[in-house]
Amino acid sequence: MGPTNLKAYYLRAIEYFSSEDITISTIVTSDRFPVLSKLATTYKGPISAAIHINDDENKEQELKLLHQTFNDNPDMRRYVDVHLIVDSYDRQFNMWRNIAKLYARTEYVMMLDIDFYLCTNFRKSILQNPTIMDMLREGHTALVVPAFEYFEQLDGTDYTTFPETKDELMRQVFEDKKIDMFHVDWQKGHSATNYMKWYTSEEPYRVEDYNFSYEPYVIFKKQGSPWCDERFIGYGANKAACLYEIYLSGIDYYVLPDDFLIHQSHAYPESTRKKERLFNRKVYSNFREELCLRYSRQFVANGQWDSPRSENLRNECQKIRGFTNILETIDK
Numbered sequence: 656m657g658p659t660n661l662k663a664y665y666l667r668a669i670e671y672f673s674s675e676d677i678t679i680s681t682i683v684t685s686d687r688f689p690v691l692s693k694l695a696t697t698y699k700g701p702i703s704a705a706i707h708i709n710d711d712e713n714k715e716q717e718l719k720l721l722h723q724t725f726n727d728n729p730d731m732r733r734y735v736d737v738h739l740i741v742d743s744y745d746r747q748f749n750m751w752r753n754i755a756k757l758y759a760r761t762e763y764v765m766m767l768d769i770d771f772y773l774c775t776n777f778r779k780s781i782l783q784n785p786t787i788m789d790m791l792r793e794g795h796t797a798l799v800v801p802a803f804e805y806f807e808q809l810d811g812t813d814y815t816t817f818p819e820t821k822d823e824l825m826r827q828v829f830e831d832k833k834i835d836m837f838h839v840d841w842q843k844g845h846s847a848t849n850y851m852k853w854y855t856s857e858e859p860y861r862v863e864d865y866n867f868s869y870e871p872y873v874i875f876k877k878q879g880s881p882w883c884d885e886r887f888i889g890y891g892a893n894k895a896a897c898l899y900e901i902y903l904s905g906i907d908y909y910v911l912p913d914d915f916l917i918h919q920s921h922a923y924p925e926s927t928r929k930k931e932r933l934f935n936r937k938v939y940s941n942f943r944e945e946l947c948l949r950y951s952r953q954f955v956a957n958g959q960w961d962s963p964r965s966e967n968l969r970n971e972c973q974k975i976r977g978f979t980n981i982l983e984t985i986d987k
Contacts, residue, residue, distance in 0.1 A: 660710070660740070664758065665706075666737035668702075668736050669733055670701070670734055672761055675761070676762075677701070678702065678703050678759040678760065678763070679694070679702045679767050680759050680766050681704055681705070682705045682751040683705070685706075685717040687769050691704055695728060695730040695733075695735050696730045697772070700778050701734060701760060703736050703738070703759040703764070705740060707741075707742075707747075708721075708739065708741050709742075710741050711743070721737070738755065745889075746889045749896070759877060761877075762878065764877050765800075772916065774914075780913065780914060781798065787859065790909070794876040797907070797908050798875070799909065799910040799911065800874070801836070801915045802837035803828075803915055804835065804837045805917075805920065806833055806835065808920040810833055811920030814919060824915060825854060835850075837916075844868055844895075847864050847866055847908075849862070859910060862907070862909070862910060865908070865967070867939075867943060869908075870898060880906065883896065888931075888935075889935065890928040891932030899946065903967055904950065905967060905968075907967070943975065947971075950965075951965075951985055952985060
């Protein structure tokens with residue numbers, strides 16, 4: 656791709672946080688600076704933001720805007736670490752995600768897209784729950800915060816009208832019929848969360864019906880978790896690939912029963928997305944086969960093939976044509 660100019664902690668938060676806290680790990684471009692500022696004020700906790708700026712004639716103006724955003728909001732200065740990426744390559748999303756995760760200063764991270772509004776205080780409910788914290792400490796659990804989206808784009812533009820409790824959300828789902836799961840027209844992306852189960856759940860529950868297109872927003876232990884594969888450039892499969900490897904590595908997804916996010920609506924460059932998704936679909940198919948073989952060998956070498964740690968892999972990789980035959984070549 657070419658050289659990238661990375662400046663970690665280009666702007667550094669002044670607030671101190673315990674290592675046992677949850678850092679929101681997110682990626683940002685210059686048009687989303689106001690959304691990042693809003694996130695800092697809403698979350699009031701550690702945020703690690705990988706910010707990409709194109710190395711072109713607009714660079715200095717965008718840097719000026721970044722500093723202005725940082726200086727105008729005290730919460731940006733208190734809570735947000737900015738890691739600046741300057742190059743000529745758009746949409747290296749997984750590389751940006753890895754930078755935000757790498758420089759997070761707490762043991763747990765939440766991989767979040769910048770356009771989601773935090774409707775509930777999941778950070779407080781997690782940190783004050785000993786059972787859930789033990790699950791995170793063990794490193795074999797990723798917590799899913801269900802995501803929602805309004806049917807009408809206009810309804811999703813004003814976060815001050817968003818529900819703040821599960822009961823309020825359910826009224827909008829079932830009575831007003833104005834909101835549903837995120838990307839309801841792309842069921843594979845979030846249906847494994849099992850929203851109908853979530854509506855009645857009072858305890859965290861394990862994701863059972865996993866599929867390789869699943870793209871939840873998750874909280875997990877930074878140490879020991881896989882990195883996002885950087886071969887994915889542009890829209891399509893990039894985040895799914897991150898989450899697929901997390902799942903195959905032996906990390907289970909558990910859905911939080913009372914917390915949720917809502918997408919803040921905005922327009923998409925659909926023509927660009929369509930082309931890149933088509934390409935990345937082919938890349939993802941090969942990537943999944945590669946991961947299944949690599950982690951199978953790893954589990955066999957570590958004596959974990961018949962252990963619960965490899966259960967996700969054994970269940971998921973058997974769906975790939977010919978994988979059972981390949982397994983016979985691995986000495987178990």
